[in-house]
Amino acid sequence: MAKLIFRYGAMGSSKTANALMVRYNYYERDKKVVLLKPRCEDRDGAKVIKSRIGLEEPCEFAEDFLENYSGEHYDCIIVDEVQFLAPEIIDRLSDLVDTYGITVICYGLRTDFQSHLFPGAQRLMELADDIEQIRTICWCGKRAHFNARLLNGEMVTEGEQVQLGGNESYISLCRKHYKQRKIEG
Missing domain, CATH: 3.40.50.300 (P-loop containing nucleotide triphosphate hydrolases)
Structure with missing residues (x-):
């Protein structure tokens, strides 16, 4: 089917x-x-x-x-x-x-x-x-389902919806760390 x-x-x-x-x-x-x-x-x-x-x-x-x-x-x-x-x-x-x-x-x-x-x-x-x-998992080990965009190693929250990129531009985070804008421990 x-x-x-x-x-x-x-x-x-x-x-x-x-x-x-x-x-x-x-x-x-x-x-x-x-x-x-x-x-x-x-x-x-x-x-x-x-x-x-x-x-x-x-x-x-x-x-x-x-x-x-x-x-x-x-x-x-x-x-x-x-x-x-x-x-x-x-x-x-x-x-x-x-x-x-x-x-x-x-x-x-x-x-x-x-x-x-x-x-x-x-x-x-x-x-x-x-x-x-x-x-997949966040850096803390919890389930990650948020995509954080990075610019010069910092999380950004403004910009065009589509910006192609890989590990240099994005990181997956859990909800807690996405809200806190915390991209590493």
């Missing part, structure tokens, strides 16, 4: 590594799978998905894939960095589940550095058949 699945987690929770491992599981069973990501996500190159631990695979842009999709069979579509997709694109991904019986597994952040939902993540929270949290 095809489903729309949203797997979310804070920065550093291994979302991309998980997406690439799931893709490999389908691939080694001779299933047809495609990796997608938003066009705006170009940190590791235009059409590549790369995890922090070094796993990487070629991908397509979600927007282009959906624009050109003509009904071909896929066993699974895996989308990384889904928070950056517009709600209309999320709706179109849900149409692939409902119309073509394709499982779509989406990976991304739920909230931004101000703890507000990204529009793509909000739409997934509204539409997804299954919602799963991928957990």
Whole structure:
């Protein structure tokens, strides 16, 4: 049974590594799978998905894939960095589940550095058949689900919602330390 699945987690929770491992599981069973990501996500190159631990695979842009999709069979579509997709694109991904019986597994952040939902993540929270949290920990050892943006080693709370970056720009914190703006012990 095809489903729309949203797997979310804070920065550093291994979302991309998980997406690439799931893709490999389908691939080694001779299933047809495609990796997608938003066009705006170009940190590791235009059409590549790369995890922090070094796993990487070629991908397509979600927007282009959906624009050109003509009904071909896929066993699974895996989308990384889904928070950056517009709600209309999320709706179109849900149409692939409902119309073509394709499982779509989406990976991304739920909230931004101000703890507000990204529009793509909000739409997934509204539409997804299954919602799963991928957990990571704060520097203190508690569960982290807040993404703190850093500038010159300090937490910032103002700025554009989307700013691409990795470990140099973001850290995952528990609620207590996010509220306290305390990024280390």
